[in-house]
Amino acid sequence: MIHYSGQKHMLVAVDCIVFGFDGNDIKLLLIQRAIEPEKMKWSLMGGFLNDEESLEQAADRVLKELTGLNGVYLEQLQTFSDPLRDPVERTISTAYFALIDIHQYEEQLSREYHAEWFMLKKRPSLIFDHEEMVKLAQQKLRYKAALHPILFELLPERFTIPQLQSLYQDIYNTSFDNRNFSRKVLSTGLLIKQSEKDKANSKKGAFYYKLNKKRYKANFQAFLNFIPNPEKLLT
């Protein structure tokens, strides 16, 4: 078999950023690094790319090996390649990120694995350039939240307006006026009020809502009003 001659071979890794929402806070899943250097420091879920797999397959495998999470949709974020990013050896790393509803994956995560959820805004300091990866993922999350008014991947089937507000406050790292937020969100016509209330967080309680998926889809297309064939955009 021929080879390209004189070219430098290097290590390739993947790192997985998993955001979850528990109804109150956006959380970030972290593990303690198992090897030197920086052993036991907090880290994204990472590992090396093997010979016979694609980066996507590696990200799935690494996430499963380190956390038990299976079948999570990981989206490629960006490849990080500063020559000094890993102090041991030249390694480039492709970051993947996922948004999950924490409760839905609770069982897969618990017990055997030592992955832990941290509040995004109170996370510990991370190894290497993982902080930069998380910041880029947050920025992507902001774009997503602006384009798709309800981040349904993060929300449970039923949610309250205060929960939705918490989610957006965390994403934009700001606080909204309750009444304004509620008015704006209801004016989108994207929410369907349910008859039950969540009484866990206040005596008065807050009504549950569900996403009007049909209207949500139609709205997203209307929003692309400059484009005559929005379906072409979405393929």
Next chain:
Amino acid sequence: MIHYSGQKHMLVAVDCIVFGFDGNDIKLLLIQRAIEPEKMKWSLMGGFLNDEESLEQAADRVLKELTGLNGVYLEQLQTFSDPLRDPVERTISTAYFALIDIHQYEEQLSREYHAEWFMLKKRPSLIFDHEEMVKLAQQKLRYKAALHPILFELLPERFTIPQLQSLYQDIYNTSFDNRNFSRKVLSTGLLIKQSEKDKANSKKGAFYYKLNKKRYKANFQAFLNFIPNPEKLLT
């Protein structure tokens, strides 16, 4: 120096996708591959990552070495990693893309280099997975065009409505009704009519327009109307 043991080292490459607009058509810059396999077949501008450079630096270097283009803003698109994507040896490749105004870079490109512009819709078949890279870049271009109504990176300082229409027709691979397109585009209030006409393409001529950059910026923010602090989104 310590090393990670037992891990597979591999080749890392970059490939550059350069889209240009000449006033009539979107074009794609290609070169003929200089090495085996697939020698002399049409290819994106590609090369291997060196030890002491980041992927971004490699993309800049490769583009300059192969085409003479200097100072072009390249945006990271995605990393391609199918284990069989390069028939010679396992190589992962990070694709970068750029949008340029062809005329502005005419001098840098000509003569010494053998890079050629092809009409995007009549491009030759490309080596390896470069076709897939171009398709993903086209998709990104569609998103950009939907979010930023005027793709000013591609347009000359002054342009006509028929030129703008050609650009959008190429991006969405469709044709628009002239009158409708003109009405829609003018209704955005983003264009400033100039007093001169372009008479190169018709006897009657078409008025030149410039982008109202101030309003363009304000509109983009208005469009993010769900977000209370859009500037946070843009940092």
